[in-house]
Amino acid sequence: xxxxxxxxxxxxxxxxxxxxxxxxxxxxxxxxxxxxxxxxxxxxxxxxxxxxxxxxxxxxxxxxxxxxxxxxxxxxxxxxxxxxxxxxxxxxxxxxxxxxxxxxxxxxxxxxxxxxxxxxxxxxxxxxxxxxxxxxxxxxxxxxxxxxxxxxxxxxxxxxxxxxxxxxxxxxxxxxxxxxxxxxxxxxxxxxxxxxxxxxxxxxxxxxxxxxxxxxxxxxxxxxxxxxxxxxxxxxxxxxxxxxxxxxxxxxxxxxxxxxxxxxxxxxxxxxxxxxxxxxxxxxxxxxxxxxxxxxxxxxxxxxxxxxxxxxxxxxxxxxxxxxxxxxxxxxxxxxxxxxxxxxxxxxxxxxxxxxxxxxxxxxxxxxxxxxxxxxxxxxxxxxxxxxxxxxxxxxxxxxxxxxxxxxxxxxxxxxxxxxxxxxxxxxxxxxxxxxxxxxxxxxxxxxxxxxxxxxxxx
Amino acid sequence: xxxxxxxxxxxxxxxxxxxxxxxxxxxxxxxxxxxxxxxxxxxxxxxxxxxxxxxxxxxxxxxxxxxxxxxxxxxxxxxxxxxxxxxxxxxxxxxxxxxxxxxxxxxxxxxxxxxxxxxxxxxxxxxxxxxxxxxxxxxxxxxxxxxxxxxxxxxxxxxxxxxxxxxxxxxxxxxxxxxxxxxxxxxxxxxxxxxxxxxxxxxxxxxxxxxxxxxxxxxxxxxxxxxxxxxxxxxxxxxxxxxxxxxxxxxxxxxxxxxxxxxxxxxxxxxxxxxxxxxxxxxxxxxxxxxxxxxxxxxxxxxxxxxxxxx
Numbered sequence: 001x002x003x004x005x006x007x008x009x010x011x012x013x014x015x016x017x018x019x020x021x022x023x024x025x026x027x028x029x030x031x032x033x034x035x036x037x038x039x040x041x042x043x044x045x046x047x048x049x050x051x052x053x054x055x056x057x058x059x060x061x062x063x064x065x066x067x068x069x070x071x072x073x074x075x076x077x078x079x080x081x082x083x084x085x086x087x088x089x090x091x092x093x094x095x096x097x098x099x100x101x102x103x104x105x106x107x108x109x110x111x112x113x114x115x116x117x118x119x120x121x122x123x124x125x126x127x128x129x130x131x132x133x134x135x136x137x138x139x140x141x142x143x144x145x146x147x148x149x150x151x152x153x154x155x156x157x158x159x160x161x162x163x164x165x166x167x168x169x170x171x172x173x174x175x176x177x178x179x180x181x182x183x184x185x186x187x188x189x190x191x192x193x194x195x196x197x198x199x200x201x202x203x204x205x206x207x208x209x210x211x212x213x214x215x216x217x218x219x220x221x222x223x224x225x226x227x228x229x230x231x232x233x234x235x236x237x238x239x240x241x242x243x244x245x246x247x248x249x250x251x252x253x254x255x256x257x258x259x260x261x262x263x264x265x266x267x268x269x270x271x272x273x274x275x276x277x278x279x280x281x282x283x284x285x286x287x288x289x290x291x292x293x294x295x296x297x298x299x300x301x302x303x304x305x306x307x308x309x310x311x312x313x314x315x316x317x318x319x320x321x322x323x324x325x326x327x328x329x330x331x332x333x334x335x336x337x338x339x340x341x342x343x344x345x346x347x348x349x350x351x352x353x354x355x356x357x358x359x360x361x362x363x364x365x366x367x368x369x370x371x372x373x374x375x376x377x378x379x380x381x382x383x384x385x386x387x388x389x390x391x392x393x394x395x396x397x398x399x400x401x402x403x404x405x406x407x408x409x410x411x412x413x414x415x416x417x418x419x420x421x422x423x424x425x426x427x428x429x430x431x432x433x434x435x436x437x438x439x440x441x442x443x444x445x446x447x448x449x450x451x452x453x454x455x456x457x458x459x
Numbered sequence: 460x461x462x463x464x465x466x467x468x469x470x471x472x473x474x475x476x477x478x479x480x481x482x483x484x485x486x487x488x489x490x491x492x493x494x495x496x497x498x499x500x501x502x503x504x505x506x507x508x509x510x511x512x513x514x515x516x517x518x519x520x521x522x523x524x525x526x527x528x529x530x531x532x533x534x535x536x537x538x539x540x541x542x543x544x545x546x547x548x549x550x551x552x553x554x555x556x557x558x559x560x561x562x563x564x565x566x567x568x569x570x571x572x573x574x575x576x577x578x579x580x581x582x583x584x585x586x587x588x589x590x591x592x593x594x595x596x597x598x599x600x601x602x603x604x605x606x607x608x609x610x611x612x613x614x615x616x617x618x619x620x621x622x623x624x625x626x627x628x629x630x631x632x633x634x635x636x637x638x639x640x641x642x643x644x645x646x647x648x649x650x651x652x653x654x655x656x657x658x659x660x661x662x663x664x665x666x667x668x669x670x671x672x673x674x675x676x677x678x679x680x681x682x683x684x685x686x687x688x689x690x691x692x693x694x695x696x697x698x699x700x701x702x703x704x705x706x707x708x709x710x711x712x713x714x715x716x717x718x719x720x721x722x723x724x725x726x727x728x729x730x731x732x733x734x735x736x737x738x739x740x741x742x743x744x745x746x747x748x749x750x751x752x753x754x755x756x757x758x759x760x761x762x763x764x765x766x767x768x769x770x
Contacts, residue, residue, distance in 0.1 A: 130515040211621045266603040269629025276715015284604045420736050427719030
């Protein structure tokens with residue numbers, strides 16, 4: 001009975017808060033109060049507090065996560081346990097769909113307080129343009145802000161404001177099947193240059209160790225961009241577009257064609273899920289142990305190698321360099337957006353600090369668990385420093401290599417067309433890869449023209 | 460006299476205005492549903508198509524007249540994407556009509572009741588599989604590296620190697636036929652049941668009379684059975700034409716957003732503009748949708764007239 005009374009009072013208080021914010025009118029408030037069985041008690045509470053002052057928040061912290069994050073990181077519920085009453089949810093997004101968030105923001109409301117699943121170059125500009133999210137600057141503790149690796153902090157800025165709290169770091173690097181490379185008589189180490197990788201890929205095919213020497217994901221943000229960054233990461237226009245006509249981008253395209261000579265023939269095909277961007281042919285080839293070297297974010301080779309007879313034959317290393325290149329790569333973080341019309345903002349910051357510093361989540365991510373092996377890394381300097389000072393016995397060598405590469409790595413710049421520019425460009429630069437266009441410069445100029453034409457639509 | 464009474468028209472009582480109005484009250488729920496669920500969304504989309512509405516923009520939508528239509532009609536991608544949808548329809552429709560028709564005729568000839576029921580159940584199995592499972596199944600079947608179709612072609616028949624095996628899905632020229640095959644398989648039982656219902660409605664003495672008059676089986680089928688199945692065919696052709704032209708789920712799953720892919724049809728173009736590109740130009744996307752819908756309606760009217768003219 002006492003519990004029921006408490007619930008009734010909570011319900012009533014929630015209704016009163018909505019009345020205060022103007023989300024319901026007095027008639028609705030009275031109706032709810034009567035329905036809840038409170039009668040005059042409800043009227044009494046309303047009179048006591050008055051209708052003009054907003055008091056405490058009326059709902060618990062309500063984060064929403066992209067489904068794959070929960071799937072790959074089983075430690076999240078443990079962190080949630082530290083926040084009693086948390087209303088943990090899975091986001092209604094698929095293939096980067098943010099429609100629901102935008103629709104709610106148009107009504108100046110949000111079902112959730114934060115969204116964990118935002119990749120800055122993919123959707124952050126759109127969320128800012130639609131006035132869905134607000135910066136973290138007023139909520140993120142200074143010690144956390146200072147602890148974020150500078151390139152990652154830069155990635156999460158738009159107009160100097162931090163619209164993303166980084167969480168899971170993905171870096172494009174190299175994975176190889178040591179069983180196949182050893183069979184081909186190759187050293188068990190990452191190729192230092194692209195020329196090395198090409199020679200080794202050729203050796204794998206010629207030795208018969210595997211039908212294919214190398215593979216990559218043909219989506220531009222996973223191939224053209226990182227390969228171009230390995231030559232020179234400063235290839236963005238003043239408006240933040242990837243400069244497809246830059247020397248580095250053209251070198252990347254030429255390199256892709258050379259790699260394709262030793263790759264699985266279906267490499268250019270669209271993937272099988274998420275509008276073609278996931279479940280790509282490179283993953284199938286690597287999972288089927290048909291290819292030696294693999295350039296993609298580490299999450300991919302780790303997941304695919306789980307299908308091998310001996311997953312320990314997977315080795316990881318940094319992305320190769322061009323002979324005279326910068327040796328950079330592409331990274332991105334998947335982090336959290338703060339909904340402008342959400343609530344519990346201070347509490348959300350507290351939660352994210354606990355989540356992103358949780359050592360068990362990082363250990364699970366790097367070592368793997370029965371539910372997955374994402375290989376995603378933390379965004380904080382202090383965690384790497386701690387591991388450097390006292391290397392855990394479970395720490396694989398690739399983590400240090402990737403951390404080293406992060407100092408020169410660069411994220412794809414934020415722009416409304418951050419992802420779309422590569423989607424628009426793909427069929428055009430593929431004319432060069434398929435031999436329909438002989439000049440890579442011509443192909444890339446057409447890409448740039450098409451992207452700009454799309455931006456000009458309707459203006 | 461009694462006869463005259465029986466044939467005299469029944470006296471009609473004038474309907475009062477009150478009872479006429481009260482009759483309309485019974486229609487209100489259905490009318491509200493029809494207006495709210497059917498009419499309003501269509502009118503809303505038509506209105507949006509004449510504005511510069513961008514979903515991600517905080518600017519209010521502005522009336523732009525026929526600008527969106529002019530832009531869409533002058534875009535080669537609009538025409539290419541419409542043609543791709545038509546190509547898929549041309550691949551899909553014959554399989555949806557001819558194959559189920561032949562199967563229905565064969566199943567109709569089975570005289571053993573148990574066997575006939577068994578055939579019908581087997582035919583209906585694909586129709587009751589949820590779409591997600593169907594897509595997963597066929598994605599695996601068509602997979603270049605590990606799919607059973609390519610395994611059969613490469614490892615069993617030796618017609619291809621791992622370097623030149625067919626690339627079925629993912630935006631190649633084979634993607635549309637591959638999806639059409641999947642769709643025909645998926646709807647085979649469902650469409651066959653349509654024709655079986657039509658066959659059951661044909662009086663058995665009609666084909667018998669034709670046979671007695673000397674008609675062979677082919678003539679019986681062509682001149683007696685087929686004309687009586689034309690109403691069923693019309694329904695199937697019109698319904699399936701509409702679904703085939705407006706396919707989007709399969710293209711999203713099997714083709715992605717590659718604009719050169721044969722699966723990038725007008726529905727994909729519309730979706731891309733409405734939910735993926737830039738500030739999500741939903742005014743322009745609505746115009747693409749209206750053009751696609753109008754094109755479909757024109758063809759549907761022609762199809763209905765063709766079938767009607769054949770009685």
